Amino acid sequence: YEDVVKYEYDAYAEENCLYTPSPYVNWIFANKSHGIPKGSSLLLFSEQKAGKSLMMQGIIGEMHRRDPEGLAIVFNTEMRGRFQSGMFNTIDKDRMVVYDSNRPEDVFDRFEKDIIPMVQDGMPLRIVVIDSLSAIGGTKSLSGDRSVNDHLVGDHALTINKGLDKIVPYCKRYNILLMASSQMRANVDASNPHAPKEKMAESWKVKHTFEYFVSIRRANAADDKVDIEGNKFESDSVKDARGNKDQTGHKIYFKMEASSLGTAGRAGITTLDYKKGFINQHEELFELGKNSGIIKNLGVGSYELYGEKIRGKAEVAKKIKDSPEVAAKILEDLKKMDA
Numbered sequence: 001y002e003d004v005v006k007y008e009y010d011a012y013a014e015e016n017c018l019y020t021p022s023p024y025v026n027w028i029f030a031n032k033s034h035g036i037p038k039g040s041s042l043l044l045f046s047e048q049k050a051g052k053s054l055m056m057q058g059i060i061g062e063m064h065r066r067d068p069e070g071l072a073i074v075f076n077t078e079m080r081g082r083f084q085s086g087m088f089n090t091i092d093k094d095r096m097v098v099y100d101s102n103r104p105e106d107v108f109d110r111f112e113k114d115i116i117p118m119v120q121d122g123m124p125l126r127i128v129v130i131d132s133l134s135a136i137g138g139t140k141s142l143s144g145d146r147s148v149n150d151h152l153v154g155d156h157a158l159t160i161n162k163g164l165d166k167i168v169p170y171c172k173r174y175n176i177l178l179m180a181s182s183q184m185r186a187n188v189d190a191s192n193p194h195a196p197k198e199k200m201a202e203s204w205k206v207k208h209t210f211e212y213f214v215s216i217r218r219a220n221a222a223d224d225k226v227d228i229e230g231n232k233f234e235s236d237s238v239k240d241a242r243g244n245k246d247q248t249g250h251k252i253y254f255k256m257e258a259s260s261l262g263t264a265g266r267a268g269i270t271t272l273d274y275k276k277g278f279i280n281q282h283e284e285l286f287e288l289g290k291n292s293g294i295i296k297n298l299g300v301g302s303y304e305l306y307g308e309k310i311r312g313k314a315e316v317a318k319k320i321k322d323s324p325e326v327a328a329k330i331l332e333d334l335k336k337m338d339a
Contacts, residue, residue: 011037018126018177020055021062021090021277023331024268024284028256029212032339034331038126038175040261041168041209043133045182046216051252051272052181053084055216056129058278059179061090063126070126071095073115077102077135088277102137108163116170127177128167133160133206134183161205168209180210213258219251219269227271228283228317249273282321286313289320289330292337 010016017035019026026034036042036059044052060072074081074096081098099106107130119125130136138155139162140146171178207213226232234245255267268287271280289295289305295316296304303309303316306326310316320327 019062021058022270024270028266030262039172040211041178042212043180043210044214050216050218053131056179061088064092065090069124072127074098074129075107076100076131102135104136104159104163108166112166119174130180132181164209211260215257216254219253224251229314282317285320285330286317294333
């Protein structure tokens with residue numbers, strides 16, 4: 001039978017994983033390759049404008065950078081694809097198709113009836129994105145004879161449930177990474193006074209379907225507004241009427257809230273530039289190395305990096321940035337800890 005599991009297949013081997021451009025984000029997947037296994041599913045959820053769509057764009061760009069043939073399909077159910085022309089420079093637009101529609105048949109039926117036959121004929125589809133699940137309309141609500149005054153309880157959830165039943169088996173069978181985003185909504189459960197004020201706007205079916213849940217929010221601490229050298233994420237030339245400089249990026253705090261395939265609870269910070277994508281990976285490697293003991297903290301602002309004593313965290317990060325060999329060694333040592 002075709003569905004017999006082959007034990008010789010290593011789902012966590014580097015060649016069988018996809019990656020983000022951020023070593024810190026890769027680290028939270030907690031496997032020997034620090035990658036997202038092909039055929040798995042990743043759900044990103046956050047408050048508005050935190051960076052969910054940009055994170056998924058970054059993953060597509062990294063796939064394009066590493067894979068000269070791989071394709072990606074994005075269902076932009078918030079219908080903003082036509083406005084997102086300023087994509088990261090790692091994305092090959094010839095290998096990413098974006099559909100703008102919130103109608104469920106344009107997502108789930110199209111994938112099953114039109115796209116999968118092309119995959120069966122050899123189309124190298126690596127990633128499918130639904131951005132977002134929350135914006136997909138309910139089947140009954142979108143029917144032509146329904147009024148906006150007709151409130152159909154459970155229509156959206158049932159539509160998403162049936163849609164996932166259609167596409168998830170194909171993603172598993174053909175090793176396609178399924179990524180989706182979800183919006184947040186107010187938590188109206190008043191029975192628990194300690195419950196969070198917001199929660200992900202999805203059903204139990206969604207929570208059972210996706211292997212990885214990653215929350216994202218803007219990092220707003222004082223140290224998060226500058227890079228490791230103290231430079232602010234601001235334009236040097238553009239100011240508004242009050243003299244405030246244009247913001248060019250921000251840091252993102254992310255956390256693996258739940259995982260069916262590894263350790264949950266890992267968190268970190270990455271830096272997003274609105275034009276360049278994810279930047280300052282050397283800072284992330286410094287933090288990862290320091291927190292894991294690979295970089296030894298000698299106290300009083302001094303560190304030891306593979307036998308070399310360096311004063312100042314900015315200088316250690318610069319050493320990592322200037323030496324690809326050192327950066328690669330830190331990454332390998334981190335992966336060995338999860339092997």
